[in-house]
Amino acid sequence: MARLTRSAARARPPAPVRAVHIGLGAFHRAHQAVHTMADPDWGIAAYTFRNTELPRVLTEQDGLYSLQVRGDGEPQAEIVDAISRAHPGSDIEQWLADLASPDVALLTLTITEAGYRASGDGTAIGRVLAGLRERHRAGGAPIALVPCDNLPGNGGVLRAAIRTAAAGEELAFRSWIEDHVSFVDTVVDRITPATTEQDIATAARLTGLEDRAPVVTEPFSEWLLAGDFPLGRPAWENAGARFVDDLAAYEQRKLWFLNGAHTLLAYAGAALGCATVDEAVQHPVLASLAESWWDVASRHAALPAEDLADYRQRLLQRFSSRGIRHNLRQIAADGSQKIPARILPVLRAERAERRMPEAPVATLAGWLIHLRDRQVSDPRADELVPLARSADAPRRVLSTLDVSLADDGELISAVEDYAERLRLSAG
Ligand SMILES: NC(=O)c1ccc[n+]([C@@H]2O[C@H](COP(=O)([O-])OP(=O)(O)OC[C@H]3O[C@@H](n4cnc5c(N)ncnc54)[C@H](O)[C@@H]3O)[C@@H](O)[C@H]2O)c1
C-alpha cells in the first residue's frame, strides 16, 4: 500500500506558512487545521514540544493526514493538507524564526489547561514568550494569539500568563506586548479522542493509503472567536467559525454542559466500572446523573431555556455515538485544572441557595476515588494524592480547590457519603 504523501494523494503544494501552532495533537488536527484548510492561502507550521514521533511521521507524509469523521453510519475520511510543516520542539531556531516572521500573522495554542499555569524555560508559555521576544527584536510586527483550550476567558488567561512571564523583561518589550499582541478569546468544540491502532487500520481501508497519523473525530464542530487579528486571518468562517463580540454565554454552555458532563462521567463513571463516554451514558445511574447535572446547570446558565434544551439533547446524541470511543481516563487527567471551571460555579450557586445538587457531589466523590485509587495525571498530583489517602480526605482535597467549599460541613459529608455509595455500587 502506498504511503500517504502529497504525490500519492495528488494534493496541492504546501500553502505558505502564515499561522503557527503550538501543541500539535489530535484536537488541533481535527479542528483548527480543518478550518485553515478552508482558506488555501494559509499554511500552518505546527510544533509539539513533547511528542517527537508525530512531527517526524507528519514530515514523512508531507504534513498530510486523514481525518475520519464518525457519526452513526460508515466513517468518512478526508485528507487534511493545512499543515505545511511539522516540527518537534527541538527545532528551537525554526520556532523563533517562524514567530519572528512578519509573514506569520497568528499563533494558535492547544497546550491543555495545565499548560497555562507553568512558565519559565521549557514550558509552553516560556517558549511563546521567547518567540514574542524574537518578533519584537525582528521589527515587531503585530500578532494574534489564539488559545484553543477549554478554559473560561482563555484569551485573558493567556494574556495574564504572558504578562506574568514577561515581568522581568525590558520595558520596551513589555509595552510592545501590550500594544501589538492581540489575545483572542475562543470557544472550541469537537470531540476528538486519542487515535488507536484500530483507527490506523480503518484509515488504510478508507483511503487506500498507509497513514501513520490519522485522526478520528465527530461530525459536530464549533469555533466561536472574539478579538482582533491585526495582520489578518484565514477565512475560518468558510468552515463554520463564527466571530462574535461576547463569548461568555457560549463559553458557559460549552464548559458546564459538555465538559462538566464529561468530567462527571470521567470520575463517577470510572468508579462504576465504565471505560468510555458512550458506555457511561448507557449506564442507568450515570445517564440519570448526567440529566440531573444538566437540570441543575440550566438553573444558573445565561442562555435561554430552549437553547439549552436543544444543546443538551444534541449532547446526549454526541456522547452516545458508537463511532467515537472517548476514553474516560483521557478526560480524567488534570482534574484540579478542570473541576474549578466546569463544576464549581454551579455547585457554589446551588449551595448559596442551600441546595445539595447530586451531580456535582457525585463528581467530587468520583474524583476523590480517582485520586485515591488510580494512576493520577495532574500537575497537582504530588499534593492531591496524599491528601486523598489521608484521614478527612474530602475536606482536605476540596480545600485545595476552594476553601469556602471545604468549610461547608454538609457538603463534605455529602461527598463522603457519595464516595461510599459509589464504592458499594461498584461492588
Ligand atoms: N480532544 C478534544 O476533544 C478537545 C476538544 C476541545 C479542546 N481540546 C483542547 O485541546 C487540548 C489538547 O487535546 P488533544 O486532543 O489535542 O490532546 P493530545 O494529547 O493529542 O495533544 C496534546 C498536546 O498538548 C501538548 N501538551 C500536553 N500537556 C502540555 C503542557 N502541560 N504544556 C504544554 N503543552 C502540553 C502536547 O505536547 C500535545 O502537543 C486539550 O487539553 C483541550 O484543552 C481538546
Ligand SMILES: O=P(O)(O)OC[C@@H](O)[C@@H](O)[C@H](O)[C@H](O)CO
Ligand atoms: O480536552 P480536555 O482534556 O480539556 O477535556 C476532555 C474533554 O472534556 C474534551 O476534550 C471534550 O471532548 C472537548 O472539549 C469537546 O469539544
